Amino acid sequence: MSETFAVVLAAGKGTRMKSDLPKVLHKVCGKPMVEHVIDQLKHLSIDEIVTVVGHQSERIQEQLGSTVDYAYQAEQLGTAHAVKMSHEQLGHREGSTLIITGDTPLISSGTLADCLELHQETNAAATILTMQPDDPEGYGRIIRNEQGQVERIVEEKDASEQERAVNxxxxxxxxxxxxxxxxxxxLVSTDNEQGEYYLPDVIEVLQRKGERISAARMPEVEEGLGINDRTQLAKAEKMLQKRIIEFHMENGVTIIDPFSTYIGADVTIGIDTVIEPRTHLRGKTKIGTNCIIGPDVDLENYEAADRTKVKNFSRTNDISSLPYVN
Structure with missing residues (x-):
């Protein structure tokens, strides 16, 4: 039976973040962005997830623990080189391998599943998940032939004026x-502006060999947002917070003022609970059913039993040490 693997690229420093913290450990809605990616992968039938680490690898491994396997990239020589570091774990095995960067916290398991499904249905050597942003600046362009088939991916720095016009x-x-x-x-070379081993060059290598290349288009451009700086981090926070708020409302929670409410990614809330304005729920907070939380409440790792009322209150200790507030 064919296996399915995933390689998460998390070795880069992320210099544009201007931080001592590795880029993929910066949090979006209370959770490191690389954990968002891995959580989505875990919703799929993945036989092994290999996370490629490099810069401050010990901090990333401490955060993720034994939930994934690791490969180490001592020098950051490009994305193709990073994937190659997983050869020991995956190089000898048959199956499909999903490759994703650890700085895309908005990606959904559904989109990844669709990409895998198309890849397997078309019996492709490679499938690219593409998107069409309003502004393509900074992204590698998808170059197709007259028949609409993917020929190659060209990085912006290496693209001609005509290629840069592709969206x-x-x-x-x-x-x-x-x-x-x-x-x-x-077979990937460093014959490019950056002198790096680009993973997209694998597409051209396979295309020259006559292998089938498929492309799946991402349904929502925001899912492909990669985080490179603090501005993009704030944008991802806003987008994911909107998703989280809507998820809880769709599942039976009344949120009086979504714009003044903050709910972390790991918070759980029971049905028929009312969240009043200016409420912040963080960490692994658990709110029962038929509760009234707020206004002016800030809770972290807090547990509230069914029919609990909490207002004008702030508590940030661990769940195990907290009393119920009735």
Whole structure:
């Protein structure tokens, strides 16, 4: 039976964040962005997840623990080089490999599942998850032939003026036939502006060999948002917070003022609970059913039993040490 693997690229420093913290550990709605990615992968039938670490690798491993396997990239020589570091775990195995960067916290398991499904249905050597942003600046462009088939991906710094006008771009998420991937990685060169081993170059290698290349278009451009600086981090926070608020309202929670309410990614809330304005729920807070929380409440790792009322209150200790507030 064919296996499915995932490689999460998390080795970069992220210099544009201007931080001592590795980029992928910056939080979005209370959770490191790389954990958002891995959580979505865990919703799929993935046989093994390999996270490629490098800069401050010990901090990332401490955060993720034994939930994934690790490969180490000592020098950051490009995305193709990063994937190649997982050869020991995956190089000898047959199946499909999903590759995703650890700085895309808005990606959904549904979109990843659709990409995998198309890849397997078309029996492709590679499938690219593409998107069409209003402004393609900064992204690698998808170059197709007259028949609409993908020929290659060209990075913006290496693109001609005509190629830069293309608005279908590479999201940085791929699915590959695993054995063809590792064969092609050996043929990737550094003949580009940055002098790096680009993972998108694998597409051109496979295309020259006559292999089938598929492309799946991302339904919502925001899912492909990669975080490179604090401005993009704030944008992702706003987008994900909107999703979280809407999720709870769709599942039976009344939120009086969504614009003044903050709910972390790991918070759970029971049905028929009312969240009053200016309420902040953080960490692994658990709110029961038929509660009234707020106004002016800030809770972290707090547990409230069914029919609890909490107002004008702030508590940030661990769940195990907290009393119920009735």
């Amino acid at each position: 279908e771009v590479n999201s940085g998420i791929f699915c590959f036939d695993n054995q063809l991937l590792f064969e092609a990685l050996d």
